[in-house]
Amino acid sequence: MEFSLVNSCRLLAACPRATDSSPINPAKCIMLRLVLYKILRPTSTDAGGTVLNTISRRLPLLDPLSLSSSLLLVGDLGQTDWTMSTLGHVAAYDYDVLLFAGDLSYADYIQSRWDTFGQMMSPYANYKPWMVTEGNHEKESLPLLVESFLAYNTRWEMPYKESGSNSNLYYSFEVAGVHVLMLGSYTDFDTESEQYKWLQVDLAKVNRAKTPWLIAMLHAPWYNSNTAHQGEDESEDMMAAMETLLYQNNVDLLFAGHVHAYERNLRVYKKKLDECGIVHITIGDGGNREGLATDWKSTQPAWSAKRESSFGFGQLNVVNGTHALWSWHRNQDVEAVMADEVWMTNLNAKPECARKA
Numbered sequence: 001m002e003f004s005l006v007n008s009c010r011l012l013a014a015c016p017r018a019t020d021s022s023p024i025n026p027a028k029c030i031m032l033r034l035v036l037y038k039i040l041r042p043t044s045t046d047a048g049g050t051v052l053n054t055i056s057r058r059l060p061l062l063d064p065l066s067l068s069s070s071l072l073l074v075g076d077l078g079q080t081d082w083t084m085s086t087l088g089h090v091a092a093y094d095y096d097v098l099l100f101a102g103d104l105s106y107a108d109y110i111q112s113r114w115d116t117f118g119q120m121m122s123p124y125a126n127y128k129p130w131m132v133t134e135g136n137h138e139k140e141s142l143p144l145l146v147e148s149f150l151a152y153n154t155r156w157e158m159p160y161k162e163s164g165s166n167s168n169l170y171y172s173f174e175v176a177g178v179h180v181l182m183l184g185s186y187t188d189f190d191t192e193s194e195q196y197k198w199l200q201v202d203l204a205k206v207n208r209a210k211t212p213w214l215i216a217m218l219h220a221p222w223y224n225s226n227t228a229h230q231g232e233d234e235s236e237d238m239m240a241a242m243e244t245l246l247y248q249n250n251v252d253l254l255f256a257g258h259v260h261a262y263e264r265n266l267r268v269y270k271k272k273l274d275e276c277g278i279v280h281i282t283i284g285d286g287g288n289r290e291g292l293a294t295d296w297k298s299t300q301p302a303w304s305a306k307r308e309s310s311f312g313f314g315q316l317n318v319v320n321g322t323h324a325l326w327s328w329h330r331n332q333d334v335e336a337v338m339a340d341e342v343w344m345t346n347l348n349a350k351p352e353c354a355r356k357a
């Protein structure tokens, strides 16, 4: 948790010291304690440090409906000149968390590519949280020899245990006002699967008063009008198993990769427009060596609002508990160009979309 000096002073002023006549209301304040260590033995497994100072401050709890956050979204990055173009544009943005919809390094069994990918990402991922889910290029399956996702799970371990998941391939986390479901397209997802059972439990724990926004990310898109990757089990079967569960829980947006293009859809459920349905966005245009998916179905479905075969990335600016600004940035030009922009209204703020579960 970081506060600027100005904000810290303002926040502290809102929570003065308790007095006999004016006690602190614990419902409105939290205690923040900073412990400064001087590290003496950095290679030791224990803390190994000397406490230099301890600072305790009481801070006010913020109203979740007033929280704002900026999420950047990428997919199918790989490691090409286009990847570097995307990363260069991403670095120019001040964001809180980057969400990565899978197909990271395109190592495809060549382990040195994981090294070069890590070196390529370090200048960016070292300074901001990069939260990832797996794509098909992470699987690297060698039956009876090497378990699937071994390199991915080893190199990109996510905080799955903290969300009650028993697999690095699906988990959830929260960032100011947003509950994020990172789902796995390439592990079991049927209604009897461990992932589905975990998802049911996780959704039941979501507190929309605390995290008004509920978004999901996975690799293989459920709604996509490109001709690439049509009819795959990871799209159709997973959608058949999970769409109603996510719909009933008022998931606001679902992001996917896999198809190397950009497509934003209108709110949809069971392939029909539904004002209480999920906005599906494909963002698999990060810049990998396979190139763009340029062939679209000749008839654009009613639920498809915008589609383009260009490299780029997306940004979700959560302004408050009811409104967020989605934008897609095309990076094939010298400067990043905002090529799509639309305001989103939180489903939970719509009385007509009251929780359906």
Ligand SMILES: [Fe+2]
Binding pocket: 103, 135, 136, 137, 219, 257, 258, 259
């Ligand atoms: Fe993929």
